[in-house]
Amino acid sequence: MGTPEVTVPVKPFYFNFGLEEDRDQAFEDAMNDSFSATLGSVTPTSVTSSRSNSEKNSCCNRKMLNIVLLGLGFCCTFGPMQICMLAQTVILNSVRDEYFTGTSTFGYLSLGITFTAMTISFFLAPALSVLAGPKNAMLIGAACLTLSISSFVRPLEITLYIGSVAQGIGCGIIWTVYGHFLTENSTLKTMGRNTGIFWVLFEIGPVSLNIFYVFITQGATTITEExxxxxxxxxxxxxxxxxxxxxxxxxxxxKSSEEAEPKKLTIYKTTKSNRLLLAKEALRDEVRMAFTKEMFMLIPIFVYMGVELTFYINVFGTSLGYSRQFGDLRESLVGLHGLFVAVGQMAGGLVYGLLGGCQRKYGRDTGILLALLLHMVGFYLAYLVIPERAAFDMTSDHSLVPPSPYLALTCSFLFGFGDAGWNNPLFAVFGILYPQNPVAAFAIFQAYQSFGNVIAFAYSGAIRIPYQLLIVTVLGIFGAFGFFFVDWKIVSDEKKLKQSLAKSLVLVVDKPIRSDNSPPQSTIL
Known part of the structure; x- marks a missing residue:
């Protein structure tokens, strides 16, 4: 009597794309694991079992809480700082007593010092992040910003200079480590959404504080001590x-070892004896990253974002405050300008966050193109509504069109909305290109942006408004084309990666194991 045939059913494991939601999620997890290591060159790996639903939900909740706290922290620290940057030229020009005598362009000098310190800070921030840890670095930066704000309570020339340096250092540290927290708490799928949530929460501070500024300056022709x-x-x-x-x-x-490789800058995994070595390594990595082809192509957009930031955050608002053609409304227009910029940034962050899926489908270049068009329209309207010499001092000159506060505030809204349009796709690209070293990537971006700020503040008190607008327009066009090149390369590499994964994953067919030890049949996709 022969031995009976024994069969053991083998549960098939299907891995296919676009059929069911769990399969889409499995592919998204595989993309997050492999795409962060290299673009276009992937070594096939086996698919491991996922964590339990409760653990996933807990981790997702903690990450979302971090995004919310990050947005609220920026709301409270950068909200007051933006008011200072926006109005400090006008505020300091109104201070004339035995301790300090302001001038019409002292604010430009102060902000030039701020962004010079910021440029240096961005290059050193990754090393500081390693030495002190991301969270402690964030606290140090926030303390520096608070110190800079206190220098305006009783303006003195020496304290204003110290405050300008502290402001630059604080901004450099916080914005660099911001990239770390955003990337650590996001995936390829949630990066656009989380960036949008962050910007909406962030802009609550500038919106509310600019309303307060408008309220206290309503009908005033100068900023009094009170x-x-x-x-x-x-x-x-x-x-x-x-x-x-x-x-x-x-x-x-x-992340667990199955999900990702250890990050070089994850300081809470290192010991004190290793921190100095890691700090040196962080600086070397930053220098190497700065000379990559992708970073080189993004330099124009980095510099443009610094120059246009200088124009809309200070020069445009100062020009409104210096234009007598707006009458008693001119001081309030400075605050209203900041308010509408913040509303525009909030609306832009919300729209770009909600359309994150559309950008993944149709390309992030569409978001940059829209931002460029909005800024071009804003620059043209600013050319029409602002007198040529309004950036220098109080002027009675008239603009090319009759003075219109509504037209001026339309410019402000377009500047803010467009700024969110530049930031969201760019930050999403950083999350894709440099997930293993986000601190260095954001530091390089912010350093070049600050360099653009320094250049813009250097000529803001000497070049008339039309020529400033011409410079920023040309830079915007070059910056957009540089971004297009990088984004198109990412899209091409994503397609190659998906094809490589599809060819390497094995579909095991439900086939019984027989007593003759014959292997189960399999089908290669």
């Missing part, structure tokens, strides 16, 4: 709240 004290009595506590918010960030979110 107005200045009232303004900074509010800005200082709000900035201090931002420090407390950053202290609540959760940095203990390391």
């Amino acid at each position: 107005m200045r004290h009232l303004l900074f009595m509010v800005l200082l506590p709000v900035s201090a709240i931002g420090i407390c918010t950053f202290a609540c960030l959760d940095t203990c979110l390391p």
Whole structure:
């Protein structure tokens, strides 16, 4: 009597794309694991079992909480700082007493010092992030911003210079480590959404504080000492709240070994003896990254974002405050300009966040193209509504069109909306290109942007408005084309990666195992 045939059913494992939601998620997980290591060159790996649903939900909730805390922290720290940057030329010009005598262009000098310090800070911030840790670096930066705001309560030339340097250092540190937290708490699928959530929360501070600025300056032709004290009595506590918010960030979110390789800059995994070595390595990695082809092609857009930031965050608002053609409304227009910029940034962040899936489908270049068109329209309207010499001092000159506050504020909204349009696709590209070293990538971006700020503030007090607009327009066009080149390469590499994964994954067919030890049949996709 022969031995009976024994069959053991083998559960088939299907891995296909676009059929069911769980298969899409499995492919998304595989993309997140492999695409972060290299673009276009992938070694096939086996598909491991996923974590339990409860663990996934807990991790997702912690990551979303971090994004919310990050946005609220920026809301409280950068909201007051943006008010200072926006109005400090006008505010300091109104201070004339025995301690300090302001001039019409002292604000440009102060901000030039700020962005010079910021440029240096961005290059050193990755090393500081390694030495102190991302969270501690964020707290140090927030403390520097609070210190800079306090220098405006009783303006003195020496304290204003110190405050300008502290402001630059604080901005450099925070914006660099911001990239770390955003990337650590996002995936390829959630990067666009999280960036949009962050920008909406971030802009709550500038919106509310600009409303307060408009309220206290309504009908005023100059900023009095009482107005200045009232303004900074509010800005200082709000900035201090931002420090407390950053202290609540959760940095203990390391990925498992199955999900990703260890990150070089994950400081909470290292010992004190290794930190100095890692800091040196971070600087070397940053220098190497700065000379890559992708970074080189993105330099024009980095510089453009610094030059246009200088124009809309300070020069345009100052020009409104210096234009007598707007009458008693001119001081309030400075605050209204900041308000509409913030509303535009919030609307832009929300729209670009909601359309993140569309950008993945049709390309991030469409988002950059829209931002470029919005800024071009804003620059043209600014050319029409602002007198040529309004950036230098109080002027009674008239613009090319009758003075219209509504037209001026339309420019402000377009500047803010377009700025979000530049930031969101660019930050999404950073998350794709440099997920293993986001701190260095954001540091290089911010350093070049600050360099653009320094250049723009150097000529803002000497070049008339039409020529400033011509410079920023040309830079915007070159910057957009540089981004298009990089984004098209990413899209091409994504397609190659998907094809490589499709060819390497094995579909095991439900085939019984027989007593003759014959292997199960399989089909290669």
